[in-house]
Amino acid sequence: MQARPATNHEVPSSTAPQQYLTFLLGREMFGLGILGIKEIIEYRVPTDVPMMPPALRGVINLRGAVVPVVDLQQRFGRNASTITKRSCIVIVEIAHGELHQVLGLLVDAVSEVLDIAPSDIVDTPSFGAGIARDFIHAMGKIGERFVILLDADAVLGNDTLAQLPAAELAD
Numbered sequence: 001m002q003a004r005p006a007t008n009h010e011v012p013s014s015t016a017p018q019q020y021l022t023f024l025l026g027r028e029m030f031g032l033g034i035l036g037i038k039e040i041i042e043y044r045v046p047t048d049v050p051m052m053p054p055a056l057r058g059v060i061n062l063r064g065a066v067v068p069v070v071d072l073q074q075r076f077g078r079n080a081s082t083i084t085k086r087s088c089i090v091i092v093e094i095a096h097g098e099l100h101q102v103l104g105l106l107v108d109a110v111s112e113v114l115d116i117a118p119s120d121i122v123d124t125p126s127f128g129a130g131i132a133r134d135f136i137h138a139m140g141k142i143g144e145r146f147v148i149l150l151d152a153d154a155v156l157g158n159d160t161l162a163q164l165p166a167a168e169l170a171d
Contacts, residue, residue, distance in 0.1 A: 017115035020140060022147055023090065023107040025073055025081070030107075031114065031140055031147045036092050038102065040110055043087040054080075057106055062091065069104040075155060076135065081106055094156050103156060114147070116140040121149065 020031035021040075046058025046069045055074040059066050069089055073081045081087065086109035094101050120141040137151040 017117045020114050020116055022111040022114055024109045029147045031149045032152055036152055038091040038093055041089050043083060043089055060104060067102050067104050069106055071106045081108060
């Protein structure tokens with residue numbers, strides 16, 4: 001595997017490590033760049049919203065803001081997440097042009113924040129991840145294992161999710 005050339009969605013060419021929040025979906029470890037992450041909260045049961053895509057579990061009230069909760073397992077075409085005591089909702093902010101949207105991502109467990117050097121970020125293989133390649137930014141090498149680094153804009157930026165009502169966190 002070779003490192004990807006830099007593009008708009010790639011890791012900056014600096015040699016400084018980038019930080020990623022890592023979390024589990026089933027037995028697989030995934031990572032998201034921490035810049036778009038607002039906070040991590042304990043799982044709470046979302047309010048159902050009729051006529052929404054299957055991956056949308058519902059909405060939660062976060063300090064007065066209505067925040068849609070997306071089940072990443074279902075977003076990746078898998079079975080719905082099983083809620084356990086380690087289940088969390090990762091609150092992220094996604095930009096759609098001028099509009100900023102706050103979403104909750106249901107994950108099985110949050111692991112840790114990792115510093116990953118650009119030299120340890122490699123191209124995505126064309127097989128084996130079990131999710132659409134478009135959703136994967138790259139693979140982060142951590143010792144002998146890999147973390148699947150997600151492209152948040154691709155995972156959450158399709159037409160269906162982009163049309164959800166925007167929510168802003170109250171200060």
